[in-house]
Amino acid sequence: xxxxxxxxxxxxxxxxxxxxxxxxxxxxxxxxxxxxxxxxxxxxxxxxxxxxxxxxxxxxxxxxxxxxxxxxxxxxxxxxxxxxxxxxxxxxxxxxxxxxxxxxxxxxxxxxxxxxxxxxxxxxxxxxxxxxxxxxxxxxxxxxxxxxxxxxxxxxxxxxxxxxxxxxxxxxxxxxxxxxxxxxxxxxxxxxxxxxxxxxxxxx
Numbered sequence: 098x099x100x101x102x103x104x105x106x107x108x109x110x111x112x113x114x115x116x117x118x119x120x121x122x123x124x125x126x127x128x129x130x131x132x133x134x135x136x137x138x139x140x141x142x143x144x145x146x147x148x149x150x151x152x153x154x155x156x157x158x159x160x161x162x163x164x165x166x167x168x169x170x171x172x173x174x175x176x177x178x179x180x181x182x183x184x185x186x187x188x189x190x191x192x193x194x195x196x197x198x199x200x201x202x203x204x205x206x207x208x209x210x211x212x213x214x215x216x217x218x219x220x221x222x223x224x225x226x227x228x229x230x231x232x233x234x235x236x237x238x239x240x241x242x243x244x245x246x247x248x249x250x251x252x253x254x255x256x257x258x259x260x261x262x263x264x265x266x267x268x269x270x271x272x273x274x275x276x277x278x279x280x281x282x283x284x285x286x287x288x289x290x291x292x293x294x295x296x297x298x299x300x301x
Contacts, residue, residue, distance in 0.1 A: 099279065100271040101287045105186055108264070112180040181250060181260045187295055188242055189261060189268050190288050198285040199272055206269075209236055218269040221276045226266035231258040234265065 193202040206215045210233070217227035235258055243261075247254040272284040 098274075099284050099287045100274050101268070101284070101291055104267050104271040105183070105291055108179075108183040108186065108267075112183040178256075178260075181252065181256060182264050184250060185246065185257060185260045185264055186268070187292060188238070188246060189265055190292055192238060192242075193268075193288060194285075194292075199279075199281045199288075203269070205237070209233060214266070215269070218266050219273040219276055219279075221274070226270050229262050229265060231255065231262050234258050234262045 193199060196202040196205045203215055203219070206212075211229060214227040214229050238258075238261060243254055243257050246257045250257070272287070273279045
């Protein structure tokens, strides 16, 4: 069992601004509060959901969240900074899957010159995770996927890259609680479970 659901729950609670709108405990309850406003709120987005896959999931998540947010933080006119962090989670998890799962994603990161960062994220040592720059993130993620997130969230693409650079280290860290001894198949299973959970709420 990895810590992926824990970090997603933390990000979701931050997106709620500490307002516990659900009496349910655990990740399901928190995501239910974050995504609950989606029901019947975005007909156009729901029609686009027919595409399925990452595009449909992100379209619904971001469309619903932006519809429930009033104003933004900083330069963003759409989602606020904390909500954007949870919104990029499906993007990151799908990116890991596209690269063949956890091990493939780690190899891809190392191939982009991020070996020292990856080693730090995977290690179980104390302290903050090593930073990754937005420029390095831009070389990893599909431009079209990022553009879609930016459009749905009504924020500049740079804000999306910034959110990814903040969340990616936490995701990798959470997927490797036993460092290099972590079972990749277990991590990949947890990734799919979280994506299924998100998709499940969107279908309600």
